[in-house]
Each structure stands twice: as C-alpha cells, then as structure tokens.
Amino acid sequence: MQNKLKELRALNAFAKKQSVGMQRKLMLYWVSMILVVFAAVILLLSIAGAFSQSDEQLHEVMELHLQNTQDNLASHLDRLTAQSLNLSKELSREIEGTLVQEGISLQEVNDDPEQLLKLQQIMYPLVNATLQTANCNGAYVILDATANTTLPVSDHSRSGLHLRYSNLSASSPVTPTVVYFRGIPDIARQKDLELHNRWNLEFDTDQIPGCQELMSSPLDRPAQRYFWSRRIDLKGTWESAMLLCVPIVGNDGTVYGVCGVELSALYFQLSYPAVEGQFGSAVTVLAPIQDSRLLLSDGLVGSVNGTYLDGQETLTIHQGRYYNEYDAGTDRYIGLHQTIPISKGEPADTVWAAAIMIPQDSYAAYTAELQRTWVIAALGLLVVLLALSFFLARRFVRPIIDSLKRFQQEELPEQGLSSGISEVDELAEFLNARARNQRLEQGELPPNIAELFDQFVQRKNLLTEAERNILRYYIDGHEIADIPDLAFISMSTVRKHNRSIYEKLGVASRDELMLYIDLLRRCGRLQELF
C-alpha cells in the first residue's frame, strides 16, 4: 500500500514537472471544478431522494390503487354475502313451508324424486332472482338430500340447483345466457333453459371443501357461519370458481343445505381488468395467505393482460419498504396486499387478502428508462458544462496565446492595442520597454527612428568642414559659450554656423540636435557623424 502511495506521489511529481499548455491546464481546473460540483449535485439529489422518487411514487400509486381495489372488492363481496344471506332466509322459509305442508322432514326427501322436484321448483325462482340481481356469474342451492341413497357416491352427492351464465365475455357482458348446471332437468325444460354440456343431476360436495361440515353442524342463523370456498375446479369443465357457502338454517337450527353465489375465475377476470399504468399492468388478486405465501391457485385473479400470471402460482411474499415482492419462482411481481375479511366462522389460519401486483420486469424497465433519462440528462449536462469550460478556457486563453505568439514573433503589441487582460498588457508594455532598451543598447532602433537617424546622418554630408568642426565641439559635449574660446571665432560666427547646421541637419534647436547626438551615441552610430 505504501509502495503504491509512493508510486502515486512520484507520478504526481512527474506530472507536475511536465509542461502543460495554459488552455489544457485551465481546462483541467475547470473540469475538476465541474466534476466536484457535479458530484455534489448528484450527492444532494441522492440525499433529497430524487433517485428513489420512483419507489415512493410507486408506493403512493399502489397504495391508492390497493385502497380502491379493496374497497371495491369488499363492497362487492359484502353485497354478495348480503344477497346470499337473504337467499338463505327465503329458501329456509320456502323449504320449511313445503316440508310442513307435506308433513315430512328433510331426511324423508331422500330417495324421493318427486319431493326433490317439488322443492327445486319452489327454490328455482329464488335462485334465479339472486343470479339476476347479484353481481356474480352463478347462484346455487344444495339440499342436504340425495335422489338415491343406495349409490356409492350418495354420501357426498347432494341434490340442488345451480344456475350460471354460460357465455361470459368482455365483448357481450350485458346479455349472458343462463344455463342449467346442476338440478333436475324437468325444471330446465319447464323454464326453457339450456342444460350445461357438463350438466349433472346432483352436486358432489367433496368438490366444495367445508360444505359437508357446514351442513352437518347445527346453527342458530345463517350469518353465524358462512365462507367463501377456495377456488375449485367445476367438475367436468375447464372452469374454476369460488363459491360463497351460506347455510340454510331452519327455525329449529337444522341446516337444510347450503346456498350462495358463484364467482368464476373468468367472471372475476372480466370484473377486475388489469389497470395499465406507468409502472406496468396492475393485476387485482383475491387470494388466501398461508405462511407468508399468496396462494393464487386458491383465489381469484383479475385480468392478467400484460403479465405472465396464469393464476395458479404460489407467490412467496417478501416485505419491502415501499412495496412487497411476490416471488413466483421464475417471475417476480411487486405490489401491496391487505387482508380482507370475507368469511365468518372460518379457521383462523385462513387469511384472505386483496392484492395488486405488477410484474417486476415492467417496473424495472420503467426505472431503467428513468435511470437512462437521468444518466442521459446528467451526461448531457456534463457535456454542456465541459463544452462551456472548453469555450471559456479557450476564450480566456486565446488573447494570452495570441499575445505570446506576437511576443515569439517579436511583434510586440503596440501601446493602445489591448489584449483585454491587464496583466498581459502590462507584460507586453514591460517587454516593449525592455526590447526598446535592448535595441538601443545593441544599436538597434525602431524602424521609424532608424529612418530618422539615417536621414540625419545623410544630412550630415551637407555640412561644410567648418560646420562639422563646430558640430564636433557639440559632440564632444561643449556648450555654445565654450566654442569661441575653443575655436577662436566670435560668438556671432558660432551662431551663424549654428543656424546653418540646424537648417542642414533638419533640427529646430540645439536640444533636438543634442538629442540626436545622444541617441546616436547610445546606438553606437556616433562615428557616422565624423
């Protein structure tokens, strides 16, 4: 670890020694700053929950959806229960009335087809009325009696009526056809009803778990104990259904049989379509929970469009913070569930739940899409920031680089030609001054000054020898007043010479003349004047 640290330090030191372009370096600073700001923004967004927003949103949507679903389901099932209890009361009254009228008990109805027919005839209108008025696809009544007690199946074969709709479909839900599924066929003929292609005379109570127990135990009233059976396969058909089993209780507490309504899997599917949402198709489920498992095979599943559910799975429930996961083994679903009391007097270990669930794949696709959007947006922002940093770095560096190029080409920016950066201008001015000094020291002059000097030196040839003699005194540093004593000429002669010298050399005064002489001396060109 320490070796790696040393290597990193060495690499850093090496990188520092490398000469890096100003723009690249500035760009690196910009990029570093942008990355830090970007990371901070991502961190803040993460802390603010921007990335878990979809989970919270899903939770809210599902909770609302579950609440609505549970309300609908509870209302639906409560209404069916109430209608079934009412059916039970009316059937109880009719059966009791008939038995009293005939002076027989229900036990005596066994092996008596005529009495059974009579009872079914009086029960039919009530069952049919319940079917017509209730939001279900079938209504039935099972009497605790059979037409032939000698048969081997007589212990679980019971006479009764079962009317159900046959042509249920989403396309024609208004005019379903009532078919005769169980019961004495005479009634079907009388009522001009079509027999179901899997018609049977009697019910097989073994197919309805708990039915036999319900009929065998005396009760005070029907509401004391009733239940929804787990989903059962309707014998001989491809259909399955849940049956609401309400006991028909006589005044003396005798249970004459069981009645209720049927909710087939198909009817439930049509009644509870899948709800398409942004997270995927939400499926409504009514199923029992056992050992943290949702038993779809024992319950009803709404329309499964958009999912891979076939209604037979056993889903293992994994509780989550925002939603639960339902593991079907191969497929996983996410959703929420809530217990719903639909039976009374049932064993405590059977808990029914209303649930809504969506395929995890679709939610994962949604979140992936969302994440992709985030990533694209973040990358887009990053690219824009980098482009901006590149642009700003280039804009900042360009005048400096241009100035440096001019320095390299020795085209120092003239005064007044600003680069826009004061430090660069100051540097240019400094370099200009230094270059001027260097040129002067090296005898180099700015082009225009050199031209003036050349002209000055050229004009020197116009001077006479006498004037040159005077000029030499000036070059030697003498003043005008010194010259008469030195040259033994009058001051007037000196002045006359001066006028001539000034005129010929093109200077206006002695100061200007001395300036030329001084500059030429500094440039090392003074000899040219001799």
Place this chain on the structure above:
Amino acid sequence: MTSLLSSHLEDCSTSQYFCFSVRCEVCGEYWYSSSIPFSKAAQAAQHQEKKELYDAIYQREKERAKLAAGQEARERFSQCPVCRRLVCDACFLICDEMDLCRECAARMKEPGEPVAT
C-alpha cells in the same frame, strides 16, 4: 580667445568712464566696448585726500570693465586660423573648408560669406 582679446584690448578709459577698444587687423577699424561709468567718479573728484583709495577702486573696476569688454569683444572678433590676426566679423568669412579672414580667403580664393555685413 579671451586672453587673446585681453591682449588686444586698448584702454580708452577716462576718469569718468571705462572703455576699451579693439582694432581689426584687416580693415583697421576700431571697435569700442560699451562705456561703464566709474562708480566713485564724483567722490573721487571731491575728496582728493582719498585719491589713493579711489585709485584702488578705479583700478579694480577697470579690471572688471576690461573683462566685460573682452566678453563683449568675444561676440565680434575672431582669429584667422591662417594669418593669426584678430579680425572683426565684417572681415571674417565663413568658408566651406575653414573660416578665414577676408584677405586670406581672397588669397586662397576661398569663397565665403562675412559673418556680419
């Protein structure tokens, strides 16, 4: 030049004024310096008993006046580099090669322009 001129200054002073002259050795014309009055001229006349004192003052002022006259003559006289004569500006020519007195210039046939006309 100053010492040369000093040697050529001729004293034309009186008891009242100081004045010196320089003669051009080419044209023979005299040039007179500006007269400078003796500051104690009146007192010297009145106080004969202080004659020696005033003589000393006179001499001192005269020296000063001579220096001033030399400076003044310096404006007007040049020395010909060939003949070494002291000449006035009117007789001194500005020539191309070398400034000469009129006579030397004529002898050497050097054209020139007089400093003063």
